[in-house]
Amino acid sequence: MDFIGAYSVGNLSYLLKGFLITLEVAVISIILSFVIGSLLGTLRYAKIPVSSKIVAVIVETIRNSPLLLIIFFSYFGLREVGLKLEIMPAAIMALTIFESAMISEIVRSGLNSIEKGQIEAARSSGLTYIQTMWHIILPQALKRMIPPLVSQFISLLKDTSLAVVIALPEMLHNAQGIYNGNVTYVIPIFILVALIYFIVNYCLSLVARALEKRLDTNQKDGKNGNRRIRAASLSG
Incomplete structure (x- = not known):
């Protein structure tokens, strides 16, 4: 094991370039999959006769399809029908498709976890279905979705390494390029890659905890505000 040689400036710079590609692909895929997954999950929750079944x-x-298969299809399969994507767009498309399906189930489960009585009470008070979803259901469901959503985003970040099969120059791809030139670099490079993944994923979990606490605080403040309004109306 040659830690000094493995951690040379040139190797670290090359690994950093791969890490930036990993982050770029992951961030774009997370944003797209969250938007698409939320729409799909909401459609399934709404149980619209035809569209809900198609989405399901x-x-x-x-x-139930392997992510690796979707990556192969996005890059190689689409070429057979005339749609030639570059490596990075193909990787982003594959990750977005796969993660959107996963996130849609998280969103649907989060919405289903809210008691149906709240919807009936909101509708009976004059709110429309969209107003009920936006003001009553979604704020509560979002808090319950945070832990599984963050876990899914962490999985997405790690899943970017599967795009090495289509030669995406992400972190693991560049790591292989480094230790293929010198077998004594294998363990040092693997340790560094694992440490980078751990730091990024741990930071994501800390952000999730902070966001969850903030939602808890906002929810408590909202309840206290409602109590004060009711008290003022009764005293008036």
């Missing part, structure tokens, strides 16, 4: 078939098909 699509989601279940993707969820």
